[in-house]
Amino acid sequence: MIQRKKPQNLLQFKDVDFSNIHLMLKTKPKSLTFGRCLYTFEYQQQRYWLKTQSLNSHPSIEDGFRNELLFYQQFLAQANSASSQPDFLLPFQMISNFKSLAESHMSGSAALILSDADLLLGNCTEMSLQQIKQTFLKLLDAVDQLHQLGWIHGDLKHEHLVKYQNRACLIDFEQVQKINAIHNPKNLTATPRYMAPELFQGSEKTVQTDIYALGIILYEWLNNQRLSAKNYHDWAYLHCQQLNIELPQPYLAFKQLLCGMLAKQKQQRFTDIATIKRCLVTENA
Structure with missing residues (x-):
């Protein structure tokens, strides 16, 4: 997996390689029943969080996750340009088609990655x-x-x-x-x-x-x-x-x-x- 030179707030993991990353499930039991999965992982001595949501599990929880993805979406154009990003955002990345061997039922869902803090x-x-x-x-x-x-x-x-x-x-x-x-x-x-x-x-x-x-x-x-x-x-x-x-x-x-x-x-x-x-x-x- 290669991370290229990137703007301050944009991570650039390659989703096709994500099955090679060791994901540690950190989801609370109640959230799991709603189809939410929250993981931590390490890459090049840095820690990250990955958040994803299964489809057709709980409408209001799915709506919340989509709402968050849409919120981050507005900053992608800024992250890919010289425009300054808001200081309140952690470095992030969205993956539209998440692939993981850890949770095969989550594969194909969207995912949000954030730097650990x-x-x-x-x-x-x-x-x-x-x-x-x-x-x-x-x-x-x-x-x-x-x-x-x-x-x-x-x-x-x-x-x-x-x-x-x-x-x-x-x-x-x-x-x-x-x-x-x-x-x-x-x-x-x-x-x-x-x-x-x-x-x-x-x-x-x-x-x-x-x-x-x-x-x-x-x-x-x-x-x-x-x-x-x-x-x-x-x-x-x-x-x-x-x-x-x-x-x-x-x-x-x-x-x-x-x-x-x-x-x-x-x-x-x-x-x-x-x-x-x-x-x-x-x-x-």
């Missing part, structure tokens, strides 16, 4: 306030880029935030959608832990629902503890009524920021990433 948010107790602020600013820059390109991520969570070559990157764009796009609320797909109150009431995803999710991510990070609820109803009660922002003493400087990101009423929440960055710089200088 570490989680962005490590243990904040080992970081200074300035380091915490700089890390979160990098994350805000990544999300701001996405929003400026006209997209909402729609499923921001801790595990979808990674770092690669000192860049904050976003992954898992299955729920990505254009800003102001009209979607059927009945088909809303989101993770209850990070859902803004208005989503529980049937509203559309917006820039401000991304901001709320980021607020939950920051809140859990600073508390070094995940929020908990037993079921969807309990999550709705927590986000819509119960959530009160309480921070450890060393991180009280972030409380005003979190109040603006996690306001229960959408009209009282920060409206864009630029406002969050101004507050972060002003309150935690």
Whole structure:
């Protein structure tokens, strides 16, 4: 398998040779039942992820994977030209006809390959306030880029935030959608832990629902503890009524920021990433 000289964000594996790569299955059991397969592999001392989806297994899961492929598709022309690519993207490649001896039933399906990356948010107790602020600013820059390109991520969570070559990157764009796009609320797909109150009431995803999710991510990070609820109803009660922002003493400087990101009423929440960055710089200088 030969990788030619390539632009920063475009991998160039030859799909016809993929049966010679040792793939390690990392899919969660529940995802396997939906036809999703997630692998890791190594090539020339570099690690990669490969994601694919079997056909005719679960319509909504298949739709999500197709949505992600379409999102990446728009950047291929840029990757093959001198145009600069968004910093929030990991190096990637799409294969239209994936061939593998590891999972013969997946052969013929489309696949997405991404460079491996570490989680962005490590243990904040080992970081200074300035380091915490700089890390979160990098994350805000990544999300701001996405929003400026006209997209909402729609499923921001801790595990979808990674770092690669000192860049904050976003992954898992299955729920990505254009800003102001009209979607059927009945088909809303989101993770209850990070859902803004208005989503529980049937509203559309917006820039401000991304901001709320980021607020939950920051809140859990600073508390070094995940929020908990037993079921969807309990999550709705927590986000819509119960959530009160309480921070450890060393991180009280972030409380005003979190109040603006996690306001229960959408009209009282920060409206864009630029406002969050101004507050972060002003309150935690």
